[in-house]
Amino acid sequence: MGYILFQVTLLAYILATAAYMVYFWTQRNDIRTAARGIMIASGLLHTLYIIVRYFEAGHTPLTNHHETISFFAWSVTWGYLSFHWRYNVRNFGSFVSPVVTILMLIATFSSREIIPLPPALKSAWLPVHASIAIMANGFLALAFCGGIMYLLQERELKKKRFGLFYTRLPSLDALDNLNNHCLAVGFPLLTLGIITGSIWAKQAWGTYWQWDPKETWSLITWLLYAGLLHQRFTVGWRGRRAAIMTIIGFLAAMFTLWGVTYLLGGAHSYVG
Secondary structure (H helix, E strand, O other), rough: OOHHHHHHHHHHHHHHHHHHHHHHHHHHHHHHHHHHHHHHHHHHHHHHHHHHHHHHHHOOOOOOHHHHHHHHHHHHHHHHHHHHHHHOOHHHHHHHHHHHHHHHHHHHOOOOOOOOOOOHHHOOHHHHHHHOOOOOOOHHHHHHHHHHHHHHHHHHHHOOOOOOOOOOOHHHHHHHHHHHHHHHHHHHHHHHEEEHHHHHHHHHHHHOOOOHHHHHHHHHHHHHHHHHHHHHHHHOOOOOHHHHHHHHHHHHHHHHHHHHHHHHOOOHHHHH
């Protein structure tokens, strides 16, 4: 049942992405409403899939590549929907939905095999640490999308030839505020993820920090975002520099999630 439900969820995301792309070109409000409805339905189906996967696996489904990427996509979806209900950012869904669909496609081609948990993962800290860390990535992904939108809009303005993006994207101030709001949620979650991971490490390995490659890159990612926020609040960094730093920070977060696992190994390599 879980496999079929996942495929239905993937199809729903693809339909949502297609609807958002049509809306981006046509700017028809009825298509935007339909796209939003399909995205909400996709998120609900995805939630049901995670619940079913939990009962199939017998533990929190955050222990292999398929489950991690699936939960990442789920986090981006509900992070986007939570912001959409609070902030009206035009065509944000046209940039977020393809990211979600790409993540789901990656999860589709990842092994869905359920294997017994390693001893280090048999802990109540698993759902706490893993879910917080991945949800942090979800909001950082939203900031990444906002950064891309900012650079595209700024390019249109600098060229003074107003084309496709100028009439469809929000103002630079609105996009900069979106970036700030996403970081205001993502960075505390990232911090809390590192803290809970350290507590779990103490319980599992007897030390809060052992400079494992994933721990090290998590710290590097945290420092990048901490530096960005520090510059925003003390020096007044806004606009292009903030957008670029947001993109760089997200790339570091993705290297922490994927690159470290496959290239550097370490105690967290079981995630692969």
